[in-house]
Amino acid sequence: NAGVTQTPKFRILKIGQSMTLQCTQDMNHNYMYWYRQDPGMGLKLIYYSVGAGITDKGEVPNGYNVSRSTTEDFPLRLELAAPSQTSVYFCASSSLGNGMSSNQPQHFGDGTRLSIL
Amino acid sequence: AQTVTQSQPEMSVQEAETVTLSCTYDTSESNYYLFWYKQPPSRQMILVIRQEAYKQQNATENRFSVNFQKAAKSFSLKISDSQLGDTAMYFCAFMKSFTGNQFYFGTGTSLTVIP
Numbered sequence: 001n002a003g004v005t006q007t008p009k010f011r012i013l014k015i016g017q018s019m020t021l022q023c024t025q026d027m028n029h030n031y032m033y034w035y036r037q038d039p040g041m042g043l044k045l046i047y048y049s050v051g052a053g054i055t056d057k058g059e060v061p062n063g064y065n066v067s068r069s070t071t072e073d074f075p076l077r078l079e080l081a082a083p084s085q086t087s088v089y090f091c092a093s094s095s096l097g098n099g100m101s102s103n104q105p106q107h108f109g110d111g112t113r114l115s116i117l
Numbered sequence: 118a119q120t121v122t123q124s125q126p127e128m129s130v131q132e133a134e135t136v137t138l139s140c141t142y143d144t145s146e147s148n149y150y151l152f153w154y155k156q157p158p159s160r161q162m163i164l165v166i167r168q169e170a171y172k173q174q175n176a177t178e179n180r181f182s183v184n185f186q187k188a189a190k191s192f193s194l195k196i197s198d199s200q201l202g203d204t205a206m207y208f209c210a211f212m213k214s215f216t217g218n219q220f221y222f223g224t225g226t227s228l229t230v231i232p
Contacts, residue, residue: 033220042121042208042222058219090162092220105152106220108162 002026006091006109013081013116021076021112023091031094032074033058033106034066036087043090049074081116088113119144121211123223130199131231137184138194138226140209146170149213151185151192156206156225165207168192199230 007022025032030051035043035058045058049068063085065077074093078085092106120143130136142151153165168176168185176183180200184193196203209223 035222040126040224042123042224043220044222045219048219088160092162105164105167106162108154111160113160 004091004093004107004109006089006112008112009110010113011115013078013114015081015083015116017081018077018079019081021078021089021091021114023074023076023109024072025074025091025093025107026072027093027095027107028071029093029095029107030071032068033092033094034064034074034076035090035092036060036085037090037111038087046076046089078114083116086114086116119146119211119213119221121209121221121223123207123209123226125226126224127227127229129229129231130196132199132201134199135195135197136199136228138196138207138209138228140192140194140223142190142192142209142211142221144190144211144213146213149211151183152210152212152220153181153183153192153194154208154210154222155203156208157202157204162208166194196228201230201232204228204230 004025033048034046037043044060047066049055052071055066089112091109094106122141149170151168155163155165166178166181180197182195206225208225211221
């Protein structure tokens, strides 16, 4: 039972480079999320998706792009890496709730530590 | 907008003792969910316990329990019989019902269990 898998675990980029953080889940969850966690801080939502083909901005979307072509995959793209994007990135997923009867915690990946130099 | 506040950046507790981590939140929603997540040095986010706002009974999960005070918008976590493996960052989180399942996280409390 793999759950949520993120790759890579670590990466160092130069300013201006681009890269894609991969996230895949095998639980058939509709909802997927990308967060960043800066040192000593809580998680901030970057983007989220409520299903294949549907994405929306979170609290801190600038400098990032996402796509959701399948239920399983939710990659996060950095087009022009900047030092301010140095952070730990977490992908998460959850199943579609059912209103007040739902109780859907998020399942998190192990995180990707990204440094921009 | 929803905000989650954890006013204790760091705490420590002796092994086998009890410790309480504080969390307050601000929302105009009437139906929502609250969670405590644990993040050990491995950086994984692990669900510890969850509470539905419409339930008056406080959630319990083995050594973990919450004190949910809806009127005061308070959601504290009590860890009994603390173990060395409880050393971690603990995040309080709020989830609105019905709308995108977005989570709002506090800034975390670093808990150290002292042998």
